[in-house]
Amino acid sequence: MINKKFAFGYVLVSALTLRYFLTTQQIISQIRFLGRWEPFWHSNLCIGGNCKLAAAQCFTNYKCAQTIGCIQRCLLDNIDSEEKTAACAYICEMTYGYENQPFKDMINCMLDNKCLLEYPEDGPCKGSxxxxxxxxxxxxxxxxxxxxxxxxxxxxxxxxxxxxxxxxxxxxxxxxxxxxxxxxxxxxxxxxxxxxxxxxxxxxxxxxxxxxxxxxxxxxxxxxxxxxxxxxxxxxxxxxxxxxxxxxxxxxxxxxxxxxxxxxxxxxxxxxxxxxxxxxxxxxxxxxxxxxxxxxxxxxx
Missing domain, CATH: 2.40.128.20 (Calycin beta-barrel core domain)
Known part of the structure; x- marks a missing residue:
């Protein structure tokens, strides 16, 4: 069962922390995200409720926190073009997050608990x-x-x-x-x-x-x-x-x-x-x- 106090605290800390690393336009996009259940509230409440240990270890690891911040900026920069978010996040993962165990643990927890939503399809598969x-x-x-x-x-x-x-x-x-x-x-x-x-x-x-x-x-x-x-x-x-x-x-x-x-x-x-x-x-x-x-x-x- 989700610990609502922890989940809300996680969302609050995330928002307060990220505001120091965002541009004005990204802050505006962040405010727009606050009005959406998906992906903002769904993912953050899910992480806060199901991945407490992984989240704590990630945010206290520089590379992991850097990766999450990079992915968050991808979401904000592509708020009106969601189909481009996955490719942007991939570069974050393969640079800042590459072979970073706290990040892997965080992602695995998100996948196990369905905190990470499906991205829009990127191109039709041609041929067989x-x-x-x-x-x-x-x-x-x-x-x-x-x-x-x-x-x-x-x-x-x-x-x-x-x-x-x-x-x-x-x-x-x-x-x-x-x-x-x-x-x-x-x-x-x-x-x-x-x-x-x-x-x-x-x-x-x-x-x-x-x-x-x-x-x-x-x-x-x-x-x-x-x-x-x-x-x-x-x-x-x-x-x-x-x-x-x-x-x-x-x-x-x-x-x-x-x-x-x-x-x-x-x-x-x-x-x-x-x-x-x-x-x-x-x-x-x-x-x-x-x-x-x-x-x-x-x-x-």
């Missing part, structure tokens, strides 16, 4: 395993380094998150010493080749359950489990491939697609490869000209 090419049968066939040159989830409806436009996206399909395969992924927050964070590292265990399908299970996801299926739908050249991907978090369905290459930019991409990608995208209802390009020449290895 049946659309994957059959010429790629094992992880060895795509082993090594790949750079993201173009993306589908660019930050505009129906893909508001912008996950495919993160700068410096570098995929490394590597066979670990233990015998399993991983994707060592690096990127930074931002868009249009401009980083707004330091380089972020994340690791996924990968496998190929069907030809051309690369399943990702992330080992360091703040919201766990995080799983994605990347489907190779075109590979007209050994150095270029088109992958459509669909992902799931406990509170979010999200999707996109990427053109990956052994090269850092698309200056040497053959015209026939571009034409092939255009045609394949068109079959899935995607316009090549609306994809977001990336140039990785400025990125670290």
């Amino acid at each position: 395993n049946a659309d994957a090419i059959t010429s790629v049968k094992t992880m060895e066939d795509i082993e090594g380094d790949w750079w993201v040159l173009r993306g589908i989830n660019c930050g505009e409806s129906p893909y508001p998150g912008g996950y495919d436009w993160y700068p410096c996206q570098h995929e490394r399909f590597i066979k670990a010493a233990e015998g399993h395969w991983i994707n060592n992924v690096t990127y930074c927050g931002g868009r249009h080749d401009k980083c707004t964070t330091d380089i972020i590292v994340t690791i996924a265990n990968v496998s190929m359950p069907a030809p051309g399908v690369v399943n990702h299970k992330y080992t360091d996801a703040p919201l766990d489990p995080q799983e994605e299926d990347w489907r190779l739908v075109s590979m007209p050249h050994p150095d270029y491939a088109l992958m459509l991907w669909c992902g799931r978090l406990p509170v979010l369905n999200y999707a996109g697609g990427i053109v990956i290459s052994r090269h850092r930019d698309d200056s040497s991409m053959p015209k026939e490869v571009v034409q092939e990608f255009r045609e394949v995208m068109s079959k899935h209802g995607i316009d090549w000209d609306k994809t977001c390009p990336s140039n990785n020449n400025h990125c670290p290895e």
Whole structure:
């Protein structure tokens, strides 16, 4: 049963603390939030009533408190565009909250007690395993380094998150010493080749359950489990491939697609490869000209 005094005290302390770290516009948004049961009152009363220990440990841990403050600012900055909140919060989690145990404990408690509400869907999932090419049968066939040159989830409806436009996206399909395969992924927050964070590292265990399908299970996801299926739908050249991907978090369905290459930019991409990608995208209802390009020449290895 919820301890109402503790819950109200938690909300009060949270509001008083955050006001020292908010802009005037964010304070106005905070006042607007006070009139909404979801997400403000639902989440805060739920945390105050069910996650007392986790909340106390989080707010006394600098990194955890910093992460929660960052996520709160995401909510306030996107009060009129809720579909963008999840992507903003993700960057908070992968920077300030990365591998922070008090934050993980807080999130797990929120998930267990349904304090964390479902985010709006980020993009329709395009394609299925049946659309994957059959010429790629094992992880060895795509082993090594790949750079993201173009993306589908660019930050505009129906893909508001912008996950495919993160700068410096570098995929490394590597066979670990233990015998399993991983994707060592690096990127930074931002868009249009401009980083707004330091380089972020994340690791996924990968496998190929069907030809051309690369399943990702992330080992360091703040919201766990995080799983994605990347489907190779075109590979007209050994150095270029088109992958459509669909992902799931406990509170979010999200999707996109990427053109990956052994090269850092698309200056040497053959015209026939571009034409092939255009045609394949068109079959899935995607316009090549609306994809977001990336140039990785400025990125670290």
